Amino acid sequence: GQSLEQPSEVTAVEGAIVQINCTYQTSGFYGLSWYQQHDGGAPTFLSYNALDGLEETGRFSSFLSRSDSYGYLLLQELQMKDSASYFCAVRDTGGFKTIFGAGTRLFVKA
């Protein structure tokens, strides 16, 4: 079966850097995605890693190690508006479905 593990909550201060980890177990693997969801809002796509290494998009970076079945989302120069839930997700190669982790709630404090 497929499973993803990520921390339930992370707290950091404004201006800091925070890393949200995700480990996965899948029968097949295409890549690891990250989505952001604010309270009351819809999930929004942030990044996708199919190959090992770091992908950078502005203040957000995402990393993947396929050999370790591990990835992380790195948020730099944290802002209050980054307070949200962050979900990692993997694609089920057999059924074309996306499996989401349980989400990490990020609290950014002043």
Added chain:
Amino acid sequence: DTAVSQTPKYLVTQMGNDKSIKCEQNLGHDTMYWYKQDSKKFLKIMFSYNNKELIINETVPNRFSPKSPDKAHLNLHINSLELGDSAVYFCASSQDLTQETQYFGPGTRLLVL
């Protein structure tokens, strides 16, 4: 312009009723999805359609019936609503089955009393 839209945004109804949620995307995407997000924010896929054809039916009770009249629309009809159906239902779309980037609608908050 809204990329993925859903109606209604809120739905409060009694147990046993039948209700529908509509979804439309104007992105020209081939693939559309329905997800259920429970009170613990766990997001689980229910159905996916590709060019109006059902691809995934993720062990959802048959009280839930999706319908895709064309590839821009994917509606969800729910019969005999139960308390446990209370959740937020998200519609999403992607360019095709292989594309990882999914665009989500604003969600429909369903409360069954």
